[in-house]
Amino acid sequence: MLNSPPLSRLSSSFVNALQAARDAAAGQNYLPGALYVVATPIGNLADITLRALHLLQLADVVACEDTRHTQALLRAYGIDKTPAQLLAVHQHNEAQAVQTVLERLQQGQRVAYVSDAGTPAISDPGARLVAGVREAGLCVVPLPGASSVITLLSAAGVLADSSGHSGFVFAGFLPAKATERSAAVLALSAESRAVVLLEAPHRIEALASALAVLGERPLTVGRELTKQFEEIATLPASQFPGWLSADANRTRGEFALVLHPAAATASAGPDTRVLQLLLAELPLKTAVKLAAEITGEPRNALYELALTLKAG
Incomplete structure (x- = not known):
């Protein structure tokens, strides 16, 4: 096991948390030569897990979507990594970076992978890296934690349909082009399960217009989840554009959305x-x-x- 840095060097806000992480997680087994997929907060720094804090201290290398962002995150927790211990693995270089990570793993190093926020390899980079490590016959260990998808679903109150079926579909980001986005919305209109979407602030108004054609179908909008100005609202899809325009601040921040299941109809004919x-x-x-x-x-x-x- 690697030596941990002395407490005197740690961020004062998280000294107790890091000590608690060591007490809770240090006795567990952390295989050398393994890739650890680590979830990080989506906004609130306190949403880190004790196991994630311990593993990030222990890791020989932290592969990450943005080295500057991750360095700032680690320092907020009082975890110091040298520039050589940070490895950029993002959507533009992920295929090539897999080989670098494999070399580190084959040397017996513990490699943690984090995205900028949330759980890697869902909508963020990481899936190619995980696939490459598995194909090489090496170990991948997930450390669960924050996820915007699950966070919003837990607050949306999605109910089972009339047949008692539940579950959801993760659609992520819809196409950027208007015609393709509209076609995707029309396809989702026939989905009987809840649908989770993600969107960036500069495209949220276009998505709102596309979703408005779904009429009275309930939509839960989550903006800036877990952050200071978090906002969660459930409204008919047709009212989404108006809800956005009612407050200029509502077009700011990252969005997660849940399109609730369509109400059951009595008709047995065509849709x-x-x-x-x-x-x-x-x-x-x-x-x-x-x-x-x-x-x-x-x-x-x-x-x-x-x-x-x-x-x-």
């Missing part, structure tokens, strides 16, 4: 809602074709319904 959405944007034949692909319903039935809707 009218999806077809209506498509007919509003596309020619009849194209709308019918896409509706059949999205819903799995017979094209002939959808075509008859489309004619009726157009006539109405």
Whole structure:
């Protein structure tokens, strides 16, 4: 086991936390030559786990999405790493950086991987690194912790559907192009489970406009989760653009969103809602074709319904 730095060098705010981490986690086994995937806070520094604090002290190398960001994070906890102990592994170099990490692991070093915030390899980089380490036959150890996806779901109050089924779909970031984003929203409109989305502040208004076509379907919006100005609201999707424009501050910060399951309908016929959405944007034949692909319903039935809707 590596020696830990003396307490006199630690950040005063986390001296007790680091000591608690050592007391709670130091007796556990930390294999050499293993990659440790470590979740870090999504905003509130106090959301770090004791095991993560101990492992970050113990690690020979900390691979990270942004070395400057991670160095500042570690120093906030009173953990000092030299520049040589920090290795950049981000979306632009991840494929090449895998080889560097493998070399360190094969030397018996403990390598921690952290993204800028939250759990790596979900929406952040890290999946290629984990896959490469596993393909090489080496050990990957996850250290669970903060996740914007799970954080918002726990506060959204998502209920099981009328059949008693629960669960959710993680869709992450939708396409940036307007036409592709609209098509993705239409596809999600047929999803019976809750859908979790992520979005950046500079694209949130465009996403709000795209989601507005879903009408009364409930949407839980989480902005700046765990931070000082955290805001969580549940509202109909159609009201999302208005909710954003009501306060200029609401377009700031990172977003997680939960699209709640669609309300059950009594109709056993074709999915009218999806077809209506498509007919509003596309020619009849194209709308019918896409509706059949999205819903799995017979094209002939959808075509008859489309004619009726157009006539109405």
